[in-house]
Amino acid sequence: MTTRSRSLTSRQQEILDFINQTIKHENRPPTRLEVCAAFGFRSPNAAETHLRALAAKGAILLEEGRARGIRLPYAAQGLPLIGRVAAGSPLLAAEHVETRCQIDPAMFSPPADYLLRVRGMSMRDAGILDGDLIAVHRAAEARNGQIVVARIEDEVTVKTLQRKGATVELLPANPDYQAIVVDTRRTPLVIEGIMVGLIRKDS
Amino acid sequence: MTTRSRSLTSRQQEILDFINQTIKHENRPPTRLEVCAAFGFRSPNAAETHLRALAAKGAILLEEGRARGIRLPYAAQGLPLIGRVAAGSPLLAAEHVETRCQIDPAMFSPPADYLLRVRGMSMRDAGILDGDLIAVHRAAEARNGQIVVARIEDEVTVKTLQRKGATVELLPANPDYQAIVVDTRRTPLVIEGIMVGLIRKDS
DNA sequence: ATGAAGACTGTTTAAAATCACAGCCTTCAT
């Protein structure tokens, strides 16, 4: 549904990084001349064409005729918080985004791509309680012992990964719960991401 | 040590709130004319004088001759992260601020005033692990059952509060630890704040 | 080999934004 943005050239990525840096450090986007100064351009048009290219690819939005008229597309503003996941649709589908949270993704490493609300107490002993938000870095692969967001058919679950050949164990951190054992030759299992952090809001 | 900013008038506070709102929503500060539009001023100078007043009180910084030249003072940028606390100095002393984290204080309610790194496992069963950052709202009073940051003489600790008359119990959430019982008639106990959230960065 | 896309220089113009000057009215402490 969203306009697919073509991938950026490395130079364009540098410009975009500079814009994000400037917004983060100065609380405002740069002007064309500030872009020139940062990259050593002698012509403001060098900055102008880069911005046009970024806007054409959907990486930024340009407001006409306004000083510092660079805006970030909605998708770039804050981390999406994924609530209840409906069966059969992708995790990051717009309908699952409860809200967006003003958190710097780079606060975690590797950076967080989204937040996921955890249901239940199956990871209690790892300090993950019911209702907690976990910060997730999108990744299809993970190492043993990492806490992952995994999808088994239509079910999304948060567990510790333990791979043994074609068998994958998803271990809870609570003796009241059972491990999930999956034979990947028979049942498809998709790793949606790796937990990189946790946020709790006391009420 | 910091320049003490005189308190703002209610109108000035409204203007400052608008500036913060604009930075949050648009990723850039407003122009004079945008302030006018927001408040219905007919003269750009109304905005100008308000900004001058805010700058004079240290609530904002004004860069001369630049479009959208409103900057926020360093103290307003992100939540301070308090690391190891040295005995005898106030919790929020500059020397304790490890770094600042780009987190919206209003993500928690009541809003967070700072983050505090927790040492040890005394609150393990409340899902607070060694190295976790807790979001703290400054408050001198707290209700029974709330998790508080308390100072007993020179020691800072995070525990669940249980007050019984002049006796205060600070309860751990881990059977391996002992409750701290304080007679406030004999030993001074200061509540520094209430835990309003938690952030964990997996490594 | 050719054309399209990217990455620039250089120049100009119009609009956006800052900021100074000259006032008016109200509140509020001395």
Added chain:
DNA sequence: ATGAAGGCTGTGATTTTAAACAGTCTTCAT
């Protein structure tokens, strides 16, 4: 009752920005 501070209107000059036009040089897929 008086002066200082806050909260405005109204008008322009000046500077900063955005953004158009006209080119050059390189890379890279067809």
